[in-house]
Amino acid sequence: MQLSRREFLRILGMAGAAGMLPGFTSAASRQGSDIYQLERFGDVRLMHLTDTHAQLMPIYYREPSVNLGLGTAAGRPPHLVTRSFLDYYHITQGSSLAYAFTPVNFIDLAKKYGRLGGYAHIKTLADRLRGEFGSEKTLLLDSGDTWQGSGTAFWSRGSDMVEICNLLGVDVMTGHWEFTYLEAEIRKNLAAFKGDFVAQNVKVKEDALFNGAKAYDEQSGHVFKPYVIRTLGSHRVAVIGQAFPYTPIANPARFIPDWTFGINSADLQKLVDTIRSKEKPDAVVLISHNGMDVDIKLAGQVSGIDVIFGGHTHDAVPQPFEVRNPGGRTLVTNAGSNGKFLGVIDLKFSGGKVSGYRYHLLPVFSEELPAHPEMQALIDRIRAPYLSKLQEPLATAGSLLYRRGNFDGPFDQLICDALRQRNDAQIALSPGFRWGTTILPGQQITMEQVLEQTCMTYPETYVRDMTGQQIKAVLEDVADNLFNPDPFYQQGGDMVRVGGMNYRIDPGASMGNRIDEMRLDNGTLIDASRSYRVAGWATVGSKSPGEPVWDTVAAYLRDRKQVEIRKLNMPLLKNVSANQGMDLS
C-alpha cells in the first residue's frame, strides 16, 4: 500500500499531537506540516551522519527487539526496545516515527511508509537543512563506517564512497571499517576526500615510526589530524575525531600493521584542554566511533566537550543523553545506521559558550524526499558496471530476514545454514555485525542484498575441528565483549551467531561463567573434550582458505526457490526477563 503525501503527513501530525519526542514537538505537532521544517534556532547547525555502511540506495532496516543494557545501562537509552522505547519518547504506535525507530509491526509499517535512506535522498535533506539555516553556518559530520558495506564499495576499495561523500559535502569525518582496506588504499581514499579526516586515538607504532612509517605528526605519532577548527559565520567550532578504539582487535590488524588504537581518554582530556586554552573555540565537539555506552562513560570522565556525535553501536536515539562531568555537561548522541537518519543540532552561543540547543534525529523517508538528481546520477554511474551482477535474483524471502539483535537474526541463521550445508559441518559460527539490511517476506533476495550482509575485505570461509571447550571459549570471549560491566572493555557488535547448536547465557555473570547448556540441534550435550566440525567466516587473525561467504550463501539460495527461516538458534536467556532492552513477543 502506498500513502499519498497528504495522508503520510497527516499520520505524522497525529503522532505529534499525541505527544511527540521533545525535539520533534515543535515541527511535528503542527498538523499537516512536515518534520523537516525545523524551527529557527541558534547560531550554528551541525548535521550528523554515521554508519551508513555504503548503502547508496534506500533500504529497509529493522531496529532491534533485543538490545540488552546491564548495570547502569539497564533501562536507559540506548537499551530500550519496542514499547519501552515508544513510551520513553512518547511516540504513537503505528506512526511513521514508530516505524523508523522500532521494530513494532515492522512488516505492515514497512509496506506503508516505505524505505529509508539512500544518498540521493540524504543529499536532498542535507542541502535543504543547509540552505534554510545558511550554508556558511552549517557543518556535515560523519562518524565513520561509511566506506564499507556494499558490493560497489568493496570492488572500488572504498573509493566510490569517497566520491559520494565529496558530492554530499561531508566536512569532517572519522573511521572504523574505513581501516579494513590496506594502508596504501586508505591513504589514496583520504587524498581524494575533500573534507578533513580526524582521529586523536590512532597512532603510528613507535617501531614503525622508527623505520620511516608515515605520520601526520612525527612528534606525537598521530596518523591523522587529531582535530580541526571550522569557522562558521562569526563562530568557531573545534571538531575532534575518535576512531573505533579496537579496530586492530575486532578487525584484521594485518591490513594496518603500523597503527595502534585505543580509547586514550587521558590524551583526549589533554587535547580538549589545549584546544580550549589555545584556540578558544565557541564549542568543542567529538565525532566518535566508540559506541554509545563507551561515549556515555567517556563523557563522564572528560570535561570540556559540548557534544559527542556517536556511531558504531547503530543506536537510533531521538534525543541526546545528557552526562554531567566535573566541567559541566556533555550531550551524547547516536544517529542510527544505514542512512536511515540524519542528526541535526542547532547550537546557540553566548559569551563564547554553548547556551542552548535543539536536537532532531530526522528519519530519511525516501518517499517523502525526492532524489537529488546529481547524486542519483553519480549513484547510477557507480552501480552501472555491476548492475547485472547486483540484481541477480537468487531466491524469494518466505519470511522477514534481518540481522540486528544481540543474539540472532534470521539472515544470520540463513548464513549459518548455508555454511553448514555447503561445508558439511555440525556447527556454524557467524560474526555478530550490526550492519546488514532487512528483506520483507515476498521480496526477491538479490546478490546485492547478500553482499549488504557479507561484503568486507576478509570474507573467506573455513571449516575446522574445534573442541567443545574451544567453542565455549569463543562464546565466552565474545559475550564479554558485549556484556562486560565496564563499557571501556566492550568492543561493540553483537553476540557471535551459532547454527546447529544452542546454549544458555546469563549476560550479567562474570567472564567465563556466562555460557552453559551447550547442545547440538539434536539435543546432545556438547562435550568439552570432543571435536566438532565447525564452519565460519571473517577470521580476524589470519586469512582463511575458503571461498568468500557471499558465494556460499548465493549458491545455497540458488538451490532454493523460497527461503523461510522459522527456527533460530536463539540462546536461552537467564536473569534478564525484566530487562527493557528485550521484547521476545
Next chain:
Amino acid sequence: MGISRRDFCKTLAGSAASLAVLAVIPGRALASWSEKAFMADKLDDAIAAKYGGLPIEDSSAIEIKAPEIAENGAFVPVTVSTTIPGVTSISIFVPVNFSPLVTSIDVLPRMKPDVSMRIRMAKTSNMVVIVKAGNKLYRTVREVKVTIGGCGG
C-alpha cells in the same frame, strides 16, 4: 628547532646500546637480591620478597597508561608515572603470569618517575603497580583484557 622523532629515536638507540653494555655488569651483582622477588609465583610473595612487610596504601596519584583491551597480549605497552614525592622504586606485577613481578625500577633522586615499557600478559589480568616512597608503598590497579579475537562491527 625541533629534532624529528625519528632522528631522536636513532640518537637514543645509539646511546642505549652503549648504556646496555654498562648495565650488564651491575646486573650480575644485583641479581642476588632481586632473584627471590622475580622468581616468586604468587603476587603477595613477590611483593613481600621485593619490599618486605611495608604497609600498602591505594593511591590515585599513580597513573597507569595501558590499553583497556590489548591489541597483542605478547606486547602490551604500559606507561607508569606518579606525582608522589620522593619515589625510590616502581614495580609492575601481572598476577596471572607465572612470575608476577614483570619489572622493578630503581628511581634515583634526579630521575622523573615516569617509565614506559612493553610487557607480556598471558591472559586478561589486573596490572598491579607498586611505588615505594620513604618507607611506604602505594598501589594502583588496572585491568587489561586479552581477547582471543572479536567480531565487532
